[in-house]
Amino acid sequence: MEAGRTQEQQAAAINTVSGRDTMTRREISLYENGENIPTTHTLAHIAVACGLRKPAPHVHGAGIRQAGKNRSRTTWSGGN
Secondary structure, rough: OOOOHHHHHHHHHHHHHOOOOOHHHHHHHHHHHHOOOOOHHHHHHHHHOEEEEEHHHHHOOOOOOOOOOOHHHOEEOOOO
């Protein structure tokens, strides 16, 4: 998704959303080049940093679970 930001700006935006200082320009580069895949928790932060809606509080950080029959999908709701 083109957000009109540099990799450093995108990392800073994600860090602001997550409340942590762990995202780096290098990590953004790895995601862009398909060399790493973000977790569903990180994807939620990326989505919010890009202006998409926040996930519902009861499923924040949830996602597709691969184990057994217990599969669920993140539900998106509400605005920023």
